[in-house]
Structures are given as structure tokens and as C-alpha cells.
Amino acid sequence: MAYHLYYWPGIQGRGEFVRLALEDSGADYVDVARQPGGMAEMVELMMGDHVAHPPFAPPFLKDGDVLVGQTAAILLYLAPRLDLAPTDEAGRLWVHQLQLTIADVVAEAHDSHHPIAASLYYDDQKPEAHRRAKEFRDDRIPTFLNWFERVLAPHIFLAGDQLTYADLSLFQLVEGLTYAFPRATARALAQTPRVVALHDTVAQRPRLRAYLDSRRRLPFNTEDVFRHYPELDA
Amino acid sequence: MAYHLYYWPGIQGRGEFVRLALEDSGADYVDVARQPGGMAEMVELMMGDHVAHPPFAPPFLKDGDVLVGQTAAILLYLAPRLDLAPTDEAGRLWVHQLQLTIADVVAEAHDSHHPIAASLYYDDQKPEAHRRAKEFRDDRIPTFLNWFERVLAPHIFLAGDQLTYADLSLFQLVEGLTYAFPRATARALAQTPRVVALHDTVAQRPRLRAYLDSRRRLPFNTEDVFRHYPELDA
Missing domain, CATH: 3.40.30.10 (Glutaredoxin)
Known part of the structure; x- marks a missing residue:
């Protein structure tokens, strides 16, 4: 079913x-x-x-x-x-821990344009978003991507030689950050070549590629969690 | 060990x-x-x-x-x-889902006093905290506590008749919110009697009571995730 x-x-x-x-x-x-x-x-x-x-x-x-x-x-x-994670307990938990850390970045990415309340419009919190986005792009994006770079140092994938759902999620994180903060993310990715390589490897997986090229993949837009407002990127 | x-x-x-x-x-x-x-x-x-x-x-x-x-x-x-969660997969996941929702409230409670950046002092983001805290106490605290009230409707504990770690965490959430936002939390708790009852039941568990009365239990303070700044409560 x-x-x-x-x-x-x-x-x-x-x-x-x-x-x-x-x-x-x-x-x-x-x-x-x-x-x-x-x-x-x-x-x-x-x-x-x-x-x-x-x-x-x-x-x-x-x-x-x-x-x-x-x-x-x-x-x-x-x-x-x-079949998207190891079956042993420690491996399973590690992948979950990676995912929870990605979830933390996603929440921060959302709050970069909505630092006061999700229930208010962006236009109602622009000065605050301007400040929070600066901290997010100057401090948080590099901090998180550097951490994933370090995790990737011994392996192709985050949890070893086999792809897990955390790798798919890191791909999506890079996609979202690149859409929302193209300049800041490019600067951070220049320092994290393993993250870039993982992103590119995932993007070439046949089923994922077919999905990304299909109409099922919705385009990013400014109603989404990741949002591109040029004034928040620098 | x-x-x-x-x-x-x-x-x-x-x-x-x-x-x-x-x-x-x-x-x-x-x-x-x-x-x-x-x-x-x-x-x-x-x-x-x-x-x-x-x-x-x-x-x-x-x-x-x-x-x-x-x-x-x-x-x-x-x-x-x-022995703090059901052993069947669906029950185990439900308790985890409850915990992740509590984690979301905790992150929002933190950001109510640090809406711009965790790396800056509260004094550097007071006007923004004033706005975010208002949304948090008027909208988010009641929304979350009402959801837990609804989950508790058929049971004493969140996941049934047995205590799980999510119940201990909801106790702690009520403790933290009550410390940080005593007035706003009291208003919300007046509408969520099952949450109050669960909090009080947990507080009377002998080992937990002994812990809360010990020096191992640190007092809340304004370096913590939950912080009491009277100007943010109303």
C-alpha cells in the first residue's frame, strides 16, 4: 500500500x-x-x-x-x-542525530526571514529579519556547513560509504540555502568542498534526478521555509 | 557502567x-x-x-x-x-514525536529572549525580544499547551496509562515556562487543567521529588534557555 x-x-x-x-x-x-x-x-x-x-x-x-x-x-x-540508514542501533541513531541537526538549520533558516513570528508577514518584521539574516549568513551557515564538512572528512557520505536519508537532507539543505542566500552560501561552500561533492553526487542519482526534473518538484518560492529576499543576502 | x-x-x-x-x-x-x-x-x-x-x-x-x-x-x-517508552514501534515513535514537539517549544522559548542571535547578549536585542516574546506568550504558549491538553484528554499520561520520558519533559516545559513567563503561563495553564495535573503528578514521583529537592537540581537563572525578564512577561 x-x-x-x-x-x-x-x-x-x-x-x-x-x-x-x-x-x-x-x-x-x-x-x-x-x-x-x-x-x-x-x-x-x-x-x-x-x-x-x-x-x-x-x-x-x-x-x-x-x-x-x-x-x-x-x-x-x-x-x-x-533501506536509507544502517540497521545497527548506533548507526541508526547517528543518522537521526545528523537529521536533527539539519532540522535545526532549517528552523534557523526560516527564522532568518521570520524572526518575530511565523504568524506575521515578512513585511511586518523586515528590520528584525535584516539583523537576524546577517547573523545567520555570517555565522550560522558557515558554522553548520563546516561541521558537516568535518563529519564528511573520512567518508563520501555522512554516515560512511552508503547513502542515508541524512545525505539526501544535506543535499536539500544546500539547495535551500543556495536559493535563499546565494552569495553567503557560495562563500561558505567555497570552504566546504566535501559538502559540495556530496551535494553533486546526490544530484546525479538517477531517480532523484528524474524527480528534480519532474513537475512533482515544486520550485522554491517566497512562501517557503527557504526564501530568497535579495536584501537579506550580502 | x-x-x-x-x-x-x-x-x-x-x-x-x-x-x-x-x-x-x-x-x-x-x-x-x-x-x-x-x-x-x-x-x-x-x-x-x-x-x-x-x-x-x-x-x-x-x-x-x-x-x-x-x-x-x-x-x-x-x-x-x-523503561521510559512503549516497546512497540508506533508507541515508541509517538513518544519521540511528542518530545520533538517539546523541543520545538524549547527552541522558541530560547528565541523569545534571543530573537536575533544566540551569540549576542540579550541587551543587544531587547526591542526585538520585546516583540517576539509578545507573540510567544500570546500565541505560541497557548497553542502548544492546548495541543498537549488535547493529547492528554483520553489518558493520565501523554502516551497512555504509563509514564514516558515525554511526560517528564512536559513537566520540565511547564516548569521552564512558569519561571520565564509566570503571568502568561498561568493564563494558559488556567485553560489546560490536564497539563497542570500531569505536571503535579510528575512532581510527586519520589525519585524526581528527591532530585528536585537536591543540589543536583540547578536553579533557573538568566543564563539559561528559559529566562525570566519581567519586561518580557505581561
């Missing part, structure tokens, strides 16, 4: 980390909220009184009777089914 | 979620950075070239050869060893 992925239609967002795992594995899945009637089904699973494990927010995944939210937890669930 | 917990000495912070799990279980552990020479050992594990799985940041846990970082991942690792 197909996996059912629930996420906001129209953006890559956090859902994209799950999509990449499903697409790279050739898994059968439905991107429910992009189908007719899908948004109502998504809201019902979040709000319905009969739902035993209601997710706080999208993305979430339904696999038969199992409903799981939080991007990193979804990937933890999918990994053994899609 | 004792678990070795590594976290900044002097604050509860994210390390406290791990401490509560260890303390409530009566587990044997060393809070390494609070011992003589412990800080150097902590830094070495983060920076040493020989470390295969270097944590990005504290807290992290060492258990023999296993080194695991990220608060939620540490608790995922400890849960089966301390």
Missing part, C-alpha cells in the same frame, strides 16, 4: 526532506494535499477527535494504521523500510 | 530533559562537566579528530562506545534502557 504524505501544497518546505527519501527509493506514495480533496483530509487528521496520535503540524505520514509527524521522526520510521 | 552526560554546567537547559529521565529512573550517571576536568573532556569529545560521531552541541551522552547527541535522540536511546 502506498505511503500517504501530508504537507502544505505549493511549497517544498519540511515535506521535501520526506519526498526526497521516498523519491530516491522509488517508493509508492501519494502527496495527499496536492490531490483533490486532500487538504480537507490533512486537516481532519490534525483536528479530528478520533485521531489517537494527532500531529502538531505537517508534514506527517500515514502508513496503514501508523500516523507519524515531525520530519525527523518520519524519516526514522521510513529508513529501515526504504 | 554509569552513563556519562555532557552538558554546560550552571544551567538546566536542554540537558535537564535528559537528567530528569536519568533521575526518575534511578539510573547511575555522571554529570561530567560539573566534575573537575569535565569541561575539557566535553570539549574534547566535540572537537577531537578521533571522534567518529562528534556532537554538534551539548547535551550528549556517552554509554560505553556509543556517543549520542541531540536531546531527543538521547532520550530515544535511553528509553528502552530506562
